[in-house]
Amino acid sequence: MTKISDTAPTHRNERYINREYSWLQFNHRVLAEAARETNPLLERVKFLSIFESNLDEFFMVRVSGLIEQEAADVLNQTPEGMTPHEQLVMVAQAVRPMRAEASKLWSKSLQPALAESGISIKRVEELSRSKQEKLLSYFREEVFHVCTPLAMAPSHSFPFISNRSLNLAVELADPSGVSRIARVKVPNILPRLIPTGARLSEFVWLEDLIQAHLEFFFPGIDILGAHRFRVIRDADFEIRELEAADLVTTVEQTLHMRRFGDPVALEIEATAPKRVRQVLQQNLQLDDQDVYEVEGLIGMDGLWELVKLDRPSLKFKPHHPYIRESLLENKNLFSTLTKQDLILHHPFDSFETMEAFVSSAAKDPDVLGIKMTMYRVGSESPVVESLLDAAAAGKQVAAIVELKARFDESNNLVWSRALERAGVHVSYGFPEMKVHSKLCLIVRREKTGIQTYGFVGTGNFNPQTARMYTDLGLLTSDPDITQDIAELFNYLTGFSQQTSFRKLVVAPLNLREAILERIQREIEVCEKKKKGHIIFKLNSLVDPEVIDALYRASAVGVTIDLIVRGICCLRPGVKGLSEKIRVISVVGRFLEHSRVYYFENGGAPEALLGSADLMRRNLDRRIETLVPVTEPRLMKYLRGTVLESYLKDNTNAWVEDGDGHYQRIKRPSTTPVFASQDELMKWPAVRVLLSS
Numbered sequence: 159m160t161k162i163s164d165t166a167p168t169h170r171n172e173r174y175i176n177r178e179y180s181w182l183q184f185n186h187r188v189l190a191e192a193a194r195e196t197n198p199l200l201e202r203v204k205f206l207s208i209f210e211s212n213l214d215e216f217f218m219v220r221v222s223g224l225i226e227q228e229a230a231d232v233l234n235q236t237p238e239g240m241t242p243h244e245q246l247v248m249v250a251q252a253v254r255p256m257r258a259e260a261s262k263l264w265s266k267s268l269q270p271a272l273a274e275s276g277i278s279i280k281r282v283e284e285l286s287r288s289k290q291e292k293l294l295s296y297f298r299e300e301v302f303h304v305c306t307p308l309a310m311a312p313s314h315s316f317p318f319i320s321n322r323s324l325n326l327a328v329e330l331a332d333p334s335g336v337s338r339i340a341r342v343k344v345p346n347i348l349p350r351l352i353p354t355g356a357r358l359s360e361f362v363w364l365e366d367l368i369q370a371h372l373e374f375f376f377p378g379i380d381i382l383g384a385h386r387f388r389v390i391r392d393a394d395f396e397i398r399e400l401e402a403a404d405l406v407t408t409v410e411q412t413l414h415m416r417r418f419g420d421p422v423a424l425e426i427e428a429t430a431p432k433r434v435r436q437v438l439q440q441n442l443q444l445d446d447q448d449v450y451e452v453e454g455l456i457g458m459d460g461l462w463e464l465v466k467l468d469r470p471s472l473k474f475k476p477h478h479p480y481i482r483e484s485l486l487e488n489k490n491l492f493s494t495l496t497k498q499d500l501i502l503h504h505p506f507d508s509f510e511t512m513e514a515f516v517s518s519a520a521k522d523p524d525v526l527g528i529k530m531t532m533y534r535v536g537s538e539s540p541v542v543e544s545l546l547d548a549a550a551a552g553k554q555v556a557a558i559v560e561l562k563a564r565f566d567e568s569n570n571l572v573w574s575r576a577l578e579r580a581g582v583h584v585s586y587g588f589p590e591m592k593v594h595s596k597l598c599l600i601v602r603r604e605k606t607g608i609q610t611y612g613f614v615g616t617g618n619f620n621p622q623t624a625r626m627y628t629d630l631g632l633l634t635s636d637p638d639i640t641q642d643i644a645e646l647f648n649y650l651t652g653f654s655q656q657t658s659f660r661k662l663v664v665a666p667l668n669l670r671e672a673i674l675e676r677i678q679r680e681i682e683v684c685e686k687k688k689k690g691h692i693i694f695k696l697n698s699l700v701d702p703e704v705i706d707a708l709y710r711a712s713a714v715g716v717t718i719d720l721i722v723r724g725i726c727c728l729r730p731g732v733k734g735l736s737e738k739i740r741v742i743s744v745v746g747r748f749l750e751h752s753r754v755y756y757f758e759n760g761g762a763p764e765a766l767l768g769s770a771d772l773m774r775r776n777l778d779r780r781i782e783t784l785v786p787v788t789e790p791r792l793m794k795y796l797r798g799t800v801l802e803s804y805l806k807d808n809t810n811a812w813v814e815d816g817d818g819h820y821q822r823i824k825r826p827s828t829t830p831v832f833a834s835q836d837e838l839m840k841w842p843a844v845r846v847l848l849s850s
Contacts, residue, residue, distance in 0.1 A: 171238035173709070173735070175727045175818035177700050178220060178245055182252045183820055184724040185212045187745045187812055189256065190822070193263055199271055200472040201747065204465045206268065209260060210458035213253070214322060214390055221249060222392035222422045237702045237727070250447040257425075261454045264461075275472060277359045277464065282370040285354060285362070292355045293362065297371050304345045305368065307375045311339040316441040319343075321391040321419065324365055324457045327426075327434050328372055329382035337382075339437055342375060344368060350460035359467065363460075385430035386456045387438060392419030424449045425456055474747050479508035479625070480842035486514045489522060491633075492602060494848075495611055499634040501792055503800065503843040504617060505748060509624035511844065513540045515613065515633065519600045520548035526608075527554035527601040529647050531593055534618040535573060541619045542573050549580040554601075556583040558650050560593045585651040587781065591666070593650060594769050594776070595783040596631070599643045610640035614662070614768055614785040616752045627751040628835070630767050630800070630843075632785050632792075636661070639785060650781065665770055665782035670703065672784070673772065676757050676764070677707040681714050683760040690716035691758035693801050697751065698725040700773040712738040721804045722814075723750040725773075732816040741814040742823070744807055746835045755784065756801060764788050765796050791847065799841050809833035 191197060192205035227234075227242035235241055240248070269279060282290060308317035310327065319325060324344040331337055344350075344365045351361040369384045421442040426435055428451040439449055470476070485491045491514055494500070502511055517540070519525040528548050535542055542557075549555045559574040578584050587593035596615035601608060617629025634640065642662040648654045663672040677692065684690030692711060699705065699720060705728045708718055718739040720726065730741040744750055755766040768784035770776045787793060804811070808825040810833055815821070825831065 172732075173729065174236075174238035174702065174705065175729060176236060176238050176240055176245065176248070177698075177725050177727055178224075178249055179252065180725040180727060180818055181216065181220070182249070182256070183818060184743070185209055185216070186256060187743060187820060188212060189260055189263070191745055192260075193267070198471075198473050199268070199275060200465055200467065200469060201474055203268055203272070203461050206260060206264060207459055207461040207465065210461075213256075214459070215393075217390045217423050218321070218393035218419075221246070222419070224249070225392075225420075225422055246447065254450065257450055257452060260458065261452060264458065265454045272464070275469075277467065277469070279351070279361050279363065280354065282362055282366055289354045293352065293367055294371065296352065297367055297374075300348065301345070301364070301368060302371075302374055304347065305342055305375065307340045307342050309338065310341050310441070311437045312336075317341055319389045319421075319442075321393060322388065322457075322459075324460075325387050325389075326365060326369060326372075326384045327387055327430065327438065328376070328384045329431070329434065330376055331380040331382055333378070337433075338379075339434060340376070342368060342372070342384075349463060350457075351463045383431070385427045385434055387424060387426040387430070388456050389421050389442060390423040390425070391421050422448065425452050427451070427456065428453045477505065477839055479505050479510075480845050481508040481510055482844050482848060485511050485844070487518075489518065491515055491518055492522075492600075492609075492611060495633055495635045496609070498847070499632060499636065499789060499792060500847055501787075501795060501843040502615070502631045502633065503752075503838070504624040504629045504631075505626065506628075506838050506842040507844050509621045512613070512619065512624075512631070513544070513621070515600070515611075516541050516598065517544040517547075519602070520544040520551065520553070522602065524604065525553060525600060525602045527556070527599075529556040529558075529597075529599040529644075530619070531558045531560070531595050531597045531650075532573065532619065533560045533592075533594060533596065534620050534623065536618075536620040536622050538621075539573065539619070540621060542577070545577060545582060546580045549577070549582045554583075555581075556585070556647065556651065558585050558587050558593050558647070560587060583651075587650050591779055591781055593781040595646070595664075595781050596769050597643055597646065597783060599640060599647065609635065610637065610644065611635050612640040612643045614639070614643070614783055616767060616769060623751075627749045628838075630752040630754065630796075632767065632787065634785075646783065661786055663766060663768075663784040663786070665776060665780060666778050669770055669782055669784060670701070670777040672766075673704055673755065674707050676755070676759075676766075677704075677711055679759065680716050680757050681711050683758075684711070684714050684716045687760055688715065689758075690714075690760075691719075691756075692716055693719045693721070693754070693756040693797075693805070694772070695721040695750075695752060695754045695756075695801060695804060696771050697723045697753065698771040698773050700725055700727050700771075701777055702727075704772045708739060709736055712736050719801075719805055721750075721801070726814060726818075729816045729818065730814055736816075742804070742807070743812045743814065743820060744804055744810050744834055745812065746810040746833065748835055752800075753784075754796060754801060756797060762788075763793055763797060765793060767796070795843055795846055799846065800838065803832075803834040803837045806832050807834040810835065 188205055189209045192202045224242045224246050232242055326342045328340045350364050352364055354360045372381050421444055424444055519528050545555050557577050574584050598613040600611045613631055613633050615631030617627055638660040642659040645656055649656050657667050663669050680690045680692055699722050720741045722743055726741050730736050730739040757764050765787045766784040770782035776782050808823050809831055811823045812820040813823055
C-alpha cells in the first residue's frame, strides 16, 4: 500500500495534526482492508466501495467547505496552522495517489480474482453474438427510452450534471464537419451491472452497454469517441431558520438544493482528450487541482451490487447476534430492569432487544408514555412503528426528530409526518443545533407507583446500522438517570433553562467541562499515587482543549490509551509532550462507532458512554449526552471485556506515530492471533451480564 505520507506531508505543527489529513489516513486504512488478501473476496470489494463512498462524502461536505472559505478569502488557520488553500492543496496531493491505488487494486487484483471465482464482468464486444443480441434487446426495451442525450459543446446552455451521476461525454462529427460534444447520463434507476443472461454471475456495466449502442442516439452522425466522467457537488447546506415551524419547509428546500450544489470535483477517464476535459472543466468552473483523471472504473460505489450476490464462501461467516428470548416477551424486560441495569452491545447483542423495549411499552396497558429522540432511524423502522402503535393505543408519545441529520433528512421527514398524523407530539429541537443524543424514556404505572425506564446509547435506533456498527447502550431504571432524561426532553421541547443534571452529562451545557474535570482528577490522582489510566474509545478526537488536557496528563505520568476509529489530531508518543499516550485504530468487518470514556480514578473507576465525540461541533453545536457507569458488574464488562479486547487486538489494529501516520500492528509469530471484533462476538453484553 502507498503511504499518504509519501505524497502529501502534513503541515508540521508540534502539537496538532490537521483533521482533513487525519481523515484521509482513516480512509486509506479502509482501502487497505480492500487490499488485504486474508479478507474474503466480496468483503474486499465491499471495502473498496465504502472507500469510494467515504471519499465522495468527504468532497461533498469537507472539501466543499474549504472551497467556500477560500472563495471568501478566509485566512483563519486551523489549530495546526493551515489555511483553507493549503488544506485544498494537501487534499489534492493525498487523494490522487489514493484514487490511482484504488483503480489499480480493482483492475489488477479484485476483478481478476472475481473472474477466477466465477464472477466476471465483460465488455460487450467480448461476448458471444447470441449474448450481444439479448443485451441489445434489453437496451432497446429498457435503457434507450430513459436516456436523453444533451448537447454540451458548442451550446449556449450547458446541461446540468447531477451530483455523483455517471455520464458519457460523446464526441461527434456531424456531416458539416463541425465537432460536437454531447452528454448521455447513465440512468441510476436501472441496475449498474447487467447480467448477460446465460450465467447469473456474468455481467456487463450499464455504461458499457450504452457506449456500445450510441448510434441509436445519434443516427447519421459519426461517433469519434465516448468518455466516462462524474461530478461531485457541494451537498452541505446550512439550516439557518430560527423558527421550528419553518424548519420542515427549509429542510425540504435543502434536499432540493443538494442536487444543484456547486461542483467541487470532476472525475474523468484518463484517456479522454484534452478538448473534452476543457469543455467540462470550464463549464463546471473547476480549477486544475479539482480535476481527477481516473484509470479504469469510475464510480466504484456500483460495486455494492456485487457484494449482494449470494456467494457465502466469498464473504465473512454469518454473525448471529445474541438474543435472550425472555427479554422479548411483554413486561419481562421491565421486570429485569427493576432488578438490574443492562448494557446492549451491537451487533454482538441483537437489536431486537431494543425493539422489544419500545414494542413492549406500546403493547403494555400499564405504560402511560414514551419519549424518544430520532436521528437516523432508517427507511424501515420497527421502533418508529411501535411509537405509532403506542399513539394509536392512546399513550402519550413524544418524538424529537432531527431533520438536519445529513443525508437522512428525507427519511426523517417521512417519519415525522407519519408520527404527527398518528397524534405523536413531534418536536424538531433547535434549528441552530443538531439533536444527536440517543435517548428513550418509558413511563409505566406499577403497584408501587410510577416507574420510569430509560435508555442512553451511542448509536441510532436503526436496525440496519445495528448489524454493521458497534454501539453500546445503557438500559436502566435508575431514578436519577431517568429523571435527568425527562428533564432533558423538557429542555429540548420547551423553554427550560436547565444547565445541570444529576448524572447525565450534556453538550453544549457541561460536556466539555465534565471531560476536562475528569482528566484533571486523573492528573491529581496520579500526582499522589504515581499512577493513573485513561482510556477513550471514540470516532474522532479533534478538540484542542481536550487534546491539551491529555498532554498535561501524559506529562505527569498518566497512561493514556486512545482507540480512535477515524480522525485523531493528537500527536502520540512525542518526547516531552505525549510519551505516555498511545493511539490505535481498529478497522474490521464492523464499523467502530461506540464511544466510551474511562477513568481509573485511583481505584474507583468511572466510565461515560454516549453519543458524543470530542470535536468542537459535538461539544459546542450539538445536543449530546453521556451517561456515567460505575456499577461494578457493568464496569467489569466495559473495562475488562470491551476496552481490553480493543487494546489487545493484534489483527485489525493500526498504531499511530507522532506524525499522524499509521501502520498495522505487527504480531510476533509467537503471539496468538487476537481480533477484538471476533472476540466480542463470543461475549455479547446481555449474555455476560445476565449470567454473572
